[in-house]
Amino acid sequence: MSKPTLTAVFIAFLLTSSGAKPNGKSKKPKQVVPAIECDMRAGKISHPEFIVKCPANCRETKEKVYGTGVFASISSICNAAIHSGVITNSGGKVIVMKMTGQAVYKGSFANGVRSLSLPNWRESFSVSVGKPKKGVNYPSTLVFASSRPTTVKTGELLYSTVSPVTEALEPELTTTIAPPTTTHVTTPITTAPPTTTSAKPRVTIHKVREAVFQYPIEMSILTGRYGSGQSQSAQGKGPSQAFRGSSVYANRFLPRTNTGAHRTETGTAFRRHPHFSSTSAPEPEDHKLPSETSHTRESPAGSNPFESGFPARGHNITPRVPELMPQGDPNCKVDIAFLMDGSWSIGKRRFKIQKDFLVEVSQVINVGVAGPMMGIIQYGDDPVTEFSLKQYSSSKDLKPVINKIVQKGGPSHVGKALSYINKHFFSDANGNRGGAPNVAVVLVDGWPTDKVEEASRLARESGINIFFVTIEGPDENEKQNVVETNFVDKAVCRTNGFFSLPITSWFALRKAVQPLVKRVCDTDRLVCSKTCLNANDIAFVIDGSSSVGTGNFRTVLQFVANVTQEFEISDTDTRVGIIQYTYEQRLEFAFGQHNNKADLLNAIKRINYWSGGTSTGAAITYVADQLFSKSKPNKRKIMIVITDGRSYDDVRAPALAVHRKGVIAYSIGIAWAAQEELEYIATDPDREHSFFVDEFDNLYKYVSKIIHNICNEFNSQPRN
Secondary structure, three states: OOHHHHHHHHHHHHHHHHHHHHHHHOOOOOOOOOEOOOOOEHHHEOOOEEEEEEOOOOHHHOOOOEEEOEEEOOOEHHHHHHHHOOOEOOEEEEEEEEEEOOOEEOOOEEOOEEOEOEEOOOEEEEEEEOOOOOOOOOOOOOOEOOOOOOEEEEOOEEEEOOOHHHHHHOOOOOOEEOOOOHHHOOOOOOOOOOOOOOOOOOOOHHHHHHHHOOOOOOOHHHHOOOOHHHOHHHHOOOHHHHOOOOOOOHHHOOOOOOEOOEOOOOOOOOOOOHHHOOOOOOOOOOOOOOOOOOOOOOOOOOOOHHHOOOOOOOOOOOOOOOOOOOOOOHHHOOEEEEEEEOOHHHHHHHHHHHHHHHHHHHHHOOOEOOOOEEEEEEEOOOOEEEEOOOOOOEHHHHHHHHHOOOOOOOOOOHHHHHHHHHHHHOOOOOOOOOOOOEEEEEEEEOOOOOOOHHHHHHHHHOOEEEEEEEEOOOOOOOHHHOOOOOHHHHHOOOOOOOOEEEEOOHHHHHHHHHHHHHHHOOHHHOOOOOOOOOOEEEEEEEEOOOOOOHHHHHHHHHHHHHHHHOOOEOOOOEEEEEEEEOOOEEEEEOOOOOOOHHHHHHHHHOOOOOOOOOOHHHHHHHHHHHOHHHOOOOOEEEEEEEEOOOOOOOOHHHHHHHHHOOOEEEEEEEOOOOHHHHHHHOOOHHHOOEEEEOOHHHHHHHHHHHHHHHHHHHHHOOOO
16 A cells, blocks of 8 residues: 555544543543432422432421322422431432322321421422432533512602522512502602612612601501501501501511502502511511412411511402401310201200300310311211311301201211211321310210220320210110110229219200310320320330340340330330341330230340340341231330341341331341441431440340430421
8 A cells, every 4th residue: 555545544543542432431420419408398399200308407406297108399408308218317319300280188206306287289200319310411500490680669660679698598589569559648758769780789678667667558568467456547647656566477468458548459469577676586588479470379378477478469359357366265175066966866956056166165265276176077966067277276266166056867876976086186187286185075965876995095094085975865665775884984094073064954965165175285294195105016126136145135125124214104005026036036025915014024034135146137027027017007116126236137228128118227236236327227317216335234224215316306297
């Protein structure tokens, strides 16, 4: 081959190789993952599918989550991801996929996060591990819902009112204030519009307040005052008198009404900035109303006016006006269900007496969100909810509602009614507050026509305090007709007479009002209420391997006995089960096998040391199958693993499986235990779910720590 030919081939080779590099060898640009805060909700982000990075320690913020698996878009993205097990409390990347709204979102407890129930939300989302899918391009910059600039409109002039500082700190601030027509202004506004030069700052929020105060209009939207009686300027009073001070209820956005000479507009949106009132704390970032072009704020249906958007201007819907002060007796904070007898045996006249009784009770008890909340179920053949706990929040609202209740008829199926309230009435969706004791007051004309013992037992195990008010009970000749003898003693929480009120005649029922109210408000004696000491199924998982030794094994058993000693033990209170493991597993005793404290402590002492290897992962799986699969639905499931060495098998997958089933796991490692395994086992090692003990003799020091942590966590979580 000639030299020119070789040169041409060499040049062609260089051109080909240099051209192939950008096309075939170029690196794919790295995915930029936007970071978000713990309180970021999925509904705030416009993209249908996106990836984000969550920071650490979101669980401690207690940002709310609604649903399980599929979450309402009002939920915190990061806490939803922790709840689902997609990330841990140390943070991480999460892929979020939007979807249509659900008819219901069921709450649950998982991975240290309590999600709440919510009915019928308009948009949902799911979360998955933040590993980008092949071929999917995720946005590197998130797009949020747009917000309008803050403006004050005066005649033909439009002033911007967002200061540079405020805009930087709070980009979503939207305040639109429409003053009345100029025919009502007696003194012209002399404030000049700002010039367009960069040196001239925009009007701050303080200036807006001063400028607005020059208008002689009724300022209910700022002060929280409303109605014709509050329009002071209409009575000839000056601006300084009309707008003296600023109410703590300014953020409730009450609509202005047509009063006096002032024509005002309904639905004007106003978002309070902290500077508007020096006497009240600032509202959270998202407590605002939508402007005419913005989206309605994300909030659960049925929540209070602080949490829900009002209709835009032009809609003839009047928002609910909140009470100026929380109502209800705070010394009687209970959730009460009254089961009223609607059977045919009661008759119309006595049914009316029963309604009058309930009206009087509702007035005496002082219903309100700060005190007792009340609902009524009428039972006959089938129970029906007349109104739930959350429907009425003051005594004055209840009287006309109770008077309108119509007798439904049928037999007196009290047992069926008790099952109904246990399964359906005391739920988050119906207004159950968790921290307030649940009380059921059963009114019975004569006696029930079905059995009540089993239904009552299940209700008591759920923490429902059952009271019976029996009117004109069976006499000696009629007792043979009673389906279940001594039905009251079988149903109530205690048979000491505190939970039962026998009334000899319907005409004497009114005398029971005060005694009944006094009893249901005596929260110290509501013994069926759940506490951290009586609402658990606790499984101890004890390492019986050769490295433990007989003497140390007895020390472990003493530790287990000391922890158990602190709980209230019975079939309806806390139940304890124990397994011992080596390479294999042995069920020492199951939940409910020992239903009093003395028997349980004796059973613990009788456990014999096994000796063998250490397979902690298999033991956790065994506990899930043999103990927690038989746990009662209304019990908190707690697992306490005690080990002195490294496991021969993997503990991560079994631990994650029990976490997802709602088991709260504690791990206690002694001597040669592996720290990383203890953290995998624990539900939340950052919140003292994992303990390392240097030697067996120091185990006793951790009894109080375990109890303290269990109770703290119980008291901090909402409960069904």
